[in-house]
Amino acid sequence: MKRHSTSEVLVFLVILAVAVFFRLYALDTTPPGLYPDEAMNGSNALIANSTGDYKLFYPENTGREGLFINLQALSIKLFGIHPWALRGVSAVIGILTVIGLYFLTRNLFDRHIAALSSFLMAISFWHVNFSRIGFRAIMLPFVLVWGFYFLWKGLRNSRLMDFLWSGVFFGLGFYTYTSYRIAPLIVLIVFLNYWLFLRKDFSHSGYEHARNKLWAGFATIFLVTLFVALPLGWYFFTHPDNFMQRGGLSVFAQTEPLKELATSVIRTLGMFNFAGDCNPRHNIACAPMLPWPIGILFLIGIIKEFWHWISRKHGHLSPAHTLLFAWFFVMLLPGFLSVESPHALRTIGVLPVVMIFAGRGLWWIFKALGAWHEAGYPYMHPRGHVTAAFAVWTLMIYMGAVGVYEFHRYFNVWGKDPVTVGAFNQNYVETANRINALPKSVKKYVVVRAPGITAYGVPVSAQTVMFLTDTATLKNQKLKNIQYLLPEEAAQRRFSARDAVFELR
DSSP: OOOHHHHHHHHHHHHHHHHHHHHHHHTTSSSSOOHHHHHHHHHHHHHHHOOOOOSSEETTTTEEEEHHHHHHHHHHHHHHHOOHHHHHHHOOOOHHHHHHHHHHHHHSOHHHHHHHHHHHHOOHHHHHTTTTTGGGGGGGHHHHHHHHHHHHHHHHHEEEEHHHHHHHHHHHHTTTTTGGGHHHHHHHHHHHHHHHHHHHHHHHHHHHHHHHHHHHHHHHHHHHHHHHHHHHHHHHHGGGGGGGGGGGBBBBGSHHHHHHHHHHHHHHTTOOOOOOOOOOOTTTTOOOOHHHHHHHHHHHHHHOOOOOOOTTTTSSSSHHHHHHHHHHHTTTTHHBBBBBBBOOTTTTGGGGHHHHHHHHHHHHHHHTEEEOOTTTTTTOTTTOOHHHHHHHHOOOOHHHHHHHHHHIIIIIITTTTTTHHHHHHHHHHHHHHHHHHSOTTSOOEEEEESOOOEEEEGGGGGHHHHHHTTSSHHHHHHHHHHEEEEHHHHHHHHTTTTOEEEEEE
């Protein structure tokens, strides 16, 4: 068992504090507004709280797995109807993901890579952003890091309890986000590679014993995953139309599928360092998903780790590197297969392994300075006079500067951009606030002119107002004297001077 020194504990606590700060600071104001997709979750949560019907799958708004919404329902019960009550669930999940990445990377490599990788994720605009938005996709990196943490522990010590917990997380993954459905392929690849590793490195008698433990672990993960995911699987079996509600976004649904696939692959691979997601809710104006100080580290790390992997230095493919590259390419498949590439949300499952590659790249540069020997002890570089202290301080200053840079990019550049304010429909929040300020006796009409798919009889655009005024149900609309109208309905109605009429465009 790896020992935890006082210095390591202090470093971990600093990383944890940074992760908490980046995800909770000014959560009530940044991001601004409340996007209707977030509010749709809130309306579902409010109805679930009032009826006690917490669903496995919520079919409105093209369908969403229910685990995240049910957690948001608990948050609303505790904290009330506020945008930050929805987003706070994402923040907690994001913090737990940073913690999980630390422990996973420590088991895969060592405490140095763990510290660098988890710190980079703690400050990463990409992860911070989705840790502060009420989208269920933030749960995908969470279940992956903890599932692979217990998987790797199980492979190392052959304890069935670790495989059991890995199966629990992998089973829960099916309740998180659509992109997760491809993730079990990573587990199959890792087990196959580990089996080949056992055949290469163990004697016949030792191999038989290790193989039996491996298959017992695989069977445990498979059965537990199946057991945990079975209720949702049964739901999809009885509601097959809900399983794939966005098939039109697939490259194979286009007139030239191979051309679209090639274009999507290029765009998705280029999103890290060249041109990222252009959706203003997901990113800063098509900027690379990794800012250049992290993007360079990622390129160095992935190139060096790929060379280490294919060079087969130990006579076989390294299981740890097989896990990393299987994770990287498999979790990019949802981006490859979508016409909406590059898509930061759909490929969010790749984020932890990207940070591991960046951490490996930074550690390689650090060691190249001559600050540490392979065993981890400081020494004088034979070709110069770079000392360990100088290298350590350089590393700390660099990490701090990157943290300040990412803080500025998120809270100042993106958070205060008028485009961001519009993208999150701050005007809808202001409309809801005006409605809430009116007396109950005033008849309030909300004319929903914004286009889109419908939920509860009106376009989803109305959900921001519905959630913040707690009027997702007809019962509450009558209690609060609020009525939602489509444009054609409003055209046929005569409003009195005492009525309050609001329009959502």
